[in-house]
Amino acid sequence: MNKLLPLYFNLQGKTILMVGAGRVALEKLEKLLATETSVVILAPEIIDEIRALAKEHPDRITLTKRKYEVGDAIGYPLVISATNSSEINEYIVKDCRDRNIIVNAVDDPKHCDFLFSSQIFYGPLQVSISSAGQLPGLAKCLREIFEAILPKEHLPELERLIAFRRDLKKVIPDTKERTKVFRRLLDTWEEEYINKKDILRAANQKKRFALSPLLKNFIAKKIINPTEKRI
DSSP: OOOOOOOOOTTTEEEEEEEEHHHHHHHHHHHHHHTTTTEEEESOOOHHHHHHHHOOOTTTTTEOOOOTTTTTTTTTTTEOOOOSSSHHHHHHHHHHHHHHHHHHEETTGOOOSSSSOEEEEEETTEEEEOOOOHHHHHHHHHHHHHHHHOOOOGGGHHHHHHHHHHHHHHHHHHHHHHHHHHHHHHHHHHHOOOOOHHHHHHTOOOOOGOHHHHHHHHIIIIISSTTTTOO
């Protein structure tokens, strides 16, 4: 399996092309709207939910009702192929790669130059979890576990940490010394606001993805008690 380089693209103010306007495309469109990018959608058939989003965001979504043609990808920084046909997706991927345009064929990792991850947004903190397209259900389950141990009510404390770090730069110019002070503060914050045992509790609550005894043991030893010796 290829090793992927995790990157965060700043798509604000850019326009990308998405081919397809069905259920799969809808899921990706909702993620794209959160990035403040504009999307041109190209498809012979468009579901009502996507039409509704286009009416809600007329300045950011453009609908074009026709099939993809060679060269349609020219001028876009990246393309998402979200049709329900593997043959059409491969056709679009080839056209994009021939022109050195970054492309993603949804649910087809071997035809993807980048992958969508399962994401957690916690104020300024953004965490992405990916299984390289092999176990998307597991990535989603892990995202839900992390969401359970990072409750929104603790968000103000995170904002205060950010403000403190900003002020600390003014008071302690030495990077190494500043890192030591902030590390001690982070340790205190972690002890007060993150109960690591919540990881196991949250995982056990995910009935649709029950943890195996082996995975439970791994969490207990490597996360909850990382210094404990193996028996």
